[in-house]
Amino acid sequence: xxxxxxxxxxxxxxxxxxxxxxxxxxxxxxxxxxxxxxxxxxxxxxxxxxxxxxxxxxxxxxxxxxxxxxxxxxxxxxxxxxxxxxxxxxxxxxxxxxxxxxxxxxxxxxxxxxxxxxxxxxxxxxxxxxxxxxxxxxxxxxxxxxxxxxxxxxxxxxxxxxxxxxxxxxxxxxxxxxxxxxxxxxxxxxxxxxxxxxxxxxxxxxxxxxxxxxxxxxxxxxxxxxxxxxxxxxxxxxxxxxxxxxxxxxxxxxxxxxxxxxxxxxxxxxxxxxxxxxxxxxxxxxxxxxxxxxxxxxxxxxxxxxxxxxxxxxxxxxxxxxxxxxxxxxxxxxxxxxxxxxxxxxxxxxxxxxxxxxxxxxxxxxxxxxxxxxxxxxxxxxxxxxxxxxxxxxxxxxxxxxxxxxxxxxxxxxxxxxxxxxxxxxxxxxxxxxxxxxxxxxxxxxxxxxxxxxxxxxxxxxxxxxxxxxxxxxxxxxxxxxxxxxxxxxxxxxxxxxxxxxxxxxxxxxxxxxxxxxxxxxxxxxxxxxxxxxxxxxxxxxxxxxxxxxxxxxxxxxxxxxxxxxxxxxxxxxxxxxxxxxxxxxxxxxxxxxxxxxxxxxxxxxxxxxxxxxxxxxxxxxxxxxxxxxxxxxxxxxxxx
RNA sequence: GCCGACGUAGCUCAGCGGUAGAGCAACUGAUUCGUAAUCAGUAGGUCCUCGGUUCAAAUCCGAGCGUCGGCACCA
Numbered sequence: 001x002x003x004x005x006x007x008x009x010x011x012x013x014x015x016x017x018x019x020x021x022x023x024x025x026x027x028x029x030x031x032x033x034x035x036x037x038x039x040x041x042x043x044x045x046x047x048x049x050x051x052x053x054x055x056x057x058x059x060x061x062x063x064x065x066x067x068x069x070x071x072x073x074x075x076x077x078x079x080x081x082x083x084x085x086x087x088x089x090x091x092x093x094x095x096x097x098x099x100x101x102x103x104x105x106x107x108x109x110x111x112x113x114x115x116x117x118x119x120x121x122x123x124x125x126x127x128x129x130x131x132x133x134x135x136x137x138x139x140x141x142x143x144x145x146x147x148x149x150x151x152x153x154x155x156x157x158x159x160x161x162x163x164x165x166x167x168x169x170x171x172x173x174x175x176x177x178x179x180x181x182x183x184x185x186x187x188x189x190x191x192x193x194x195x196x197x198x199x200x201x202x203x204x205x206x207x208x209x210x211x212x213x214x215x216x217x218x219x220x221x222x223x224x225x226x227x228x229x230x231x232x233x234x235x236x237x238x239x240x241x242x243x244x245x246x247x248x249x250x251x252x253x254x255x256x257x258x259x260x261x262x263x264x265x266x267x268x269x270x271x272x273x274x275x276x277x278x279x280x281x282x283x284x285x286x287x288x289x290x291x292x293x294x295x296x297x298x299x300x301x302x303x304x305x306x307x308x309x310x311x312x313x314x315x316x317x318x319x320x321x322x323x324x325x326x327x328x329x330x331x332x333x334x335x336x337x338x339x340x341x342x343x344x345x346x347x348x349x350x351x352x353x354x355x356x357x358x359x360x361x362x363x364x365x366x367x368x369x370x371x372x373x374x375x376x377x378x379x380x381x382x383x384x385x386x387x388x389x390x391x392x393x394x395x396x397x398x399x400x401x402x403x404x405x406x407x408x409x410x411x412x413x414x415x416x417x418x419x420x421x422x423x424x425x426x427x428x429x430x431x432x433x434x435x436x437x438x439x440x441x442x443x444x445x446x447x448x449x450x451x452x453x454x455x456x457x458x459x460x461x462x463x464x465x466x467x468x469x470x471x472x473x474x475x476x477x478x479x480x481x482x483x484x485x486x487x488x489x490x491x492x493x494x495x496x497x498x499x500x501x502x503x504x505x506x507x508x509x510x511x512x513x514x515x516x517x518x519x520x521x522x523x524x525x526x527x528x529x530x531x532x533x534x535x536x537x538x539x540x541x542x543x544x545x546x547x548x549x550x551x552x553x554x555x556x557x558x559x560x561x562x563x564x565x566x567x568x569x570x571x572x573x574x575x576x577x578x579x580x581x582x583x584x585x586x587x588x589x590x591x592x593x594x595x596x597x598x599x600x601x602x603x604x605x606x607x608x609x610x611x612x613x614x615x616x617x618x619x620x621x622x623x624x625x626x627x628x629x630x631x632x633x634x635x636x637x638x639x640x641x
Numbered sequence: 642g643c644c645g646a647c648g649u650a651g652c653u654c655a656g657c658g659g660u661a662g663a664g665c666a667a668c669u670g671a672u673u674c675g676u677a678a679u680c681a682g683u684a685g686g687u688c689c690u691c692g693g694u695u696c697a698a699a700u701c702c703g704a705g706c707g708u709c710g711g712c713a714c715c716a
Contacts, residue, residue: 103711111644202711203644210713214644217711245709249652258689258707313716333716368642368714369707377715462716550673577673585677599675611676618676 003054017052020045021187024059035059036186037070044070046136046184062193062224072097074134074185074192075124075222079104081177082123083112083218092179093155093206093215100232101196101221105204107155111216117198120218124196131190132175136183139169148180155206156180195229196222239476244528245374251533251541251591254375262372262379264521269541272570274520276539277527278360280412280636281384281517287638288405290358290386295338297362301328307337308494316365335361336488336513339387340495343509348499353509354390354398360520361385375525382520388512389497392438398512399446399468399485406483406516407450410472412637413527414536418472418483420452423460430464431489439487439510440466464490470516474530482523486513533591534613537634540570540593544630546608547574547583549599556603560596560623567631571596588613594630 004012004023012026020040024047025032038045039058044066051057060066076095083090083106095104106112112120139147141160148156159180160169172181174189186192199219206212223229240246248254253270256263266274285292298320304310309317310330318331332338339357348355362382371377388398410418422443425436443466447454454468461467470483488511492498501507517523527539537543546561548554554575561573572592574583580597587595597609597618608626610619621629 113645200710201645204712205643208713210643214712216644219711256708261707309716316714316716365715370642370644370712371714372708464716547676548673549675552673577671579674579679580676581674582678583676588677595676597676601675609676616676 002051004051005054005056007056007058017050019050020047020057020059023051023057031059034061036061036067036191037184039066044184046134047187048134048136049184067224068222069097070184070186071192071196071224072102072222074189075196075220076102076104077134077172077174077179077181077185078124078127078189078192079120079198079218079220080106080179081127081174082120084177085127086119086123089152091153091155094159101199101219103217103219105206105215105217107206107213107215111203111214112201112218114201117201117218121198124198125194127174128189128192128194130175131188133188134185135173136185137171137173137178139171141165141169144169144171144180192222193224195224195226196220197229197233235476239478239529242476242529242532243374244376244525247528247533247591250589253528253541256374260380261369262367262377264375264378264380270524273535273539273541274524276541276636277517277520277524280638281360281409283636283638284405284409285358285384285386288356288401290356292358292360293339293342294359295332295335295342295361297331297364298329299332299338301330303337303341304330306495307340307491309333309337316367318364318366331364332361333363333365335359335363335383335385336387336491336511337495340491340497340511343389343497344495348389348497348509350391350499350501350507353499354388354394355509356386356388358384358386375521375528378519378521381522384515384517384520384523386514388514389492389499389509390512391507392435392442392510395439395442395487395510395512396446396449399443400450402485402512402514403446403450403452406470409516410470410483413539414530415472415474418470420447420454421457421460421469421471421481422447422454423457423462423467423469425466426459426461426463428463429461435489436466439489443468443485443487462486462488464488472526474526475532476529478529480526482518482526483516484514484518487511488513535591535593537593537630538636540591542572542590542592543569543634544594544596545572545574545583545587545592546596546598547580547587549580549597551575551577552600553598553603557598560598560608563623563627564596564630567627569630569634584611596626 002014002017004014020038021032024035035047037060038047039060040051040055060070076097080092080095084092087108091107093105093107095102145157145160148160163169170181170183171178172183172185197220199221202217202219203214204217206215221229221232223232248270251269252267253273254264254266257265282292301310304317313333317333320329320331322329339359342357343355360382362380364380367377367379372379390398424440429436465487467484467486469481471479471481473479492508492511497509498506499509544564546557546564548557557573557575561571564571574587576583584595591613593613595611597611602608606623607620608623610621610626611617
């Protein structure tokens, strides 16, 4: 005699166990029509499941957030049926939901290509139109294994074998087709609806392990209604519009070419942007008590052996074998060993600690070809790197200082939000548990003092120490890990760094490896996408264009440009024989933030007409006033009075 | 590195066995114009590279390189 409590508090007693569908029908025809699943005491279930005990029941309709998961999960099943109908002999493996959609991995000799998708999607729509109910069946484990083996579904059989003995083995039927699945599902395939789309194909290793066979994955997106699907597709188009590689062409920032895969050719505009970012960082670091150094690119193998990189990082290093001398050098993949060399010059005193050594360190790492991606993943890059040599007691206060620096920098670049991930001791590690206890406590305490919350990444720390990772969120909600702070007990030991303590004894410093931006290349890529090329004035590589309407204004336009340059702006002069509409279009497409238009009127009155990128508003100002305002606006945030 | 797609003028792309094309950009000329494309003309190509098939290859096949989307990797 189950007593059912609904979200509105009402209670209903039934004389016998009943299914969710029956319960919905008992409550009302509207609910019977709209309910696609239910939560029984907080657990999401099929409507076909029987409720035989007192329970709190919440019905799920398409309006609920849970519906997305269900729709995507069921869409994955429909996809699998469609594929197996069209391509007999294809084995199914797994098909989970993901952010924005779902995928299904298939085992097939011939991988799927983009051309296969329209037919598969059409078949999916057929299956959905057929509207076959999802039927849940509980199977005996061994029988299920035999069943799938007999069908030639070896991956499914393997999945069942690996399930814990206690797990109930359930299969779901949709018409003729059946799949191993934990569930829950909606009522029938028709509940998937029509707001879905197959997006792309990709290879993916079975169980994510590169030693396993590669499966053929089909990605799809699915939503509750067409409007949501359209909005998602629109968002993708927006991300495409912001792609830093595309904007780089529009703004003439940089390029890549085959002869230097993974290394950037910075054009004048891009390099100006780079220098602006770097000059800003240099000032911030100086204010924060860092000393800047510069260390060699090419360093003998002996140092990398001593630091441990030769053993642990060899396959990522560019190695140079000298022909004339019997010597092996490597391009540095990191700056830390070189910084320790500077620390080791002379005798260091505890009075010098914390010693904050910064370098805009140009590093090279051999990245696998498939990993390269515009500015975001390159082989040659420059880190805003620094190493803080300090005592164990100073870890906490140095971390607080670092978080403050990072918060300031991110804010200045227009990132309001960031979050922190804390990676603690991994299973295999150097250093005693007591030292790890203290280091982790210091980082944790520092986060509290700095007023930042963190999420824990258990066991994800480096072997040499725990770390914090700083993830910022861009204008369209994507996350980018940029900053990092890593505690290192190992390198000072390996490279024999020491200082003289207050009591005259020799001690090992702790090293904090830290970066705010990560690499300039990647951070600039993020900036480009964050701003979609429409930079605030202080960052814009071309800050203004002075454009003439008639040739009579050429001389005055040159004067305007000269005044703006004198005030420190980077300005181009456009006296081309074009109509002003064409000039507006050209410079708008190049994302120039300020267009200073001058015609006869401005020349006569000593004014300029300012037009901001993306706005049709015009503001006519006296020249000196325009220069004053723009100069102020172009001032980097750290230099404001 | 693995799977798939792609590589044609500076850019965006068409052509898909039979003499390399368009728009924009560039250059020249005309036009002097008030806030997102003025008109006309000219020039511009080892069709990524190397091999193969063919009377004939941008086009078909193979390998390599690169790019893109994923997967793996990111100490």
